[in-house]
Amino acid sequence: MSNKTIPFRADHVGSLLRPETLLQARADFQDGKITAEALYEIETNEIKRIVDKQIEAGLDVVTDGEFRRRFWHTDFLEQLNGVEGFIPNKGYPFSRGETERYTIRNKGKISFNPDHTQIKDFVLFNEIVGGRAVAKQTIPSPNQLFNIGIRDQETYPTIEEFAKDVIQTYKDAIQAFYNAGVRYLQLDDVYIAGLSSPDIPFNDGEYSRETLIELALHVINEVLEGKPEDLAVTTHLCRGNYRSDHAFAGSYDIIAPTLLAKEKVDGFFLEYDDERSGTFQPLSHIPKEGPKVVLGLVTSKTGELEDKKAIKARIKEASQYIPHDQLCLSPQCGFASTHHGNELTEEQQWEKLKFIAQIAKEVWEDKEENLTAAANADRA
Structure with a gap:
């Protein structure tokens, strides 16, 4: 396995519906x-x-479904030194x-535990995976700690002092995961997606939106500085995923020139399952032969299966802005970012993943096999 393989042509964000058991x-x-x-x-x-x-669905990458977690982020973050979980007066607003x-x-x-x-x-x-596929570990991005109200100002x-310790904490966390055998790490990031949303008035706060975008880039790139060469890291940008609901809208236009263009990751998982996502134009900021883009064209929020021709057409449309070979396919988010899960059945979930694997094979693998066969024929 090389970093060029990750993310996979058919990939998925990570969380899966918790069974009744x-x-x-x-x-x-x-x-x-x-x-x-x-x-x-039981877990x-x-x-x-x-x-x-x-594996039966045809995927080369697997996760633990986040089955040992209640929420996609809090279970990880509250185990860091200097961070605690608590029950606030109100939940996070969704639509x-x-x-x-x-x-x-x-x-x-803050430090790593x-x-x-x-x-x-x-x-x-x-x-458990036993080499039958690549085991992917998902954790919240370090930038999740920069949401308003988290930092203890005493x-x-x-924010610069805070960022310094967050960076070191995550560098230590990544090394610990690497030592444990992780070779594919995904950073889940609602915060960065929020920086590109006009729904969220960042410029009304202590720091401007532009300052926070630059800081978010600095944090990620510093965290990844000096990481092991054979560790692949991707970023998943999410607009909220709770019981098939979303938190905010907005294209990637605002963050693309900075974060999509300069973040030193191997790939971006981007949501493109509905009109909230905007156009593919921001993909033009990603360097050629740079990070791959995993197009989240298949929704995890409903059980209805998309039209295969329409998905292929969308992949072709995206390739107008970024080379076809830099594209992959996945659901736009996990199927259960929290223990509640989205509003679809487990059977529909597996059908969606099989559907993605099948399309990826038809769009990329079959094409690559045909090109290889043609090249061999020419040499013969």
């Missing part, structure tokens, strides 16, 4: 009916099942209401 086990644990060890065993058994299902009330805040100096449970969780997950009077 797992949801019931979590409820039983909360009620004191089963032990933490019993819950962990492990379900992860084994969904690893097999992803149809608010999320379940739970989030994180900074409570002191070497006993972070997601390190040992990955080791077991990788053993501990960190300036």
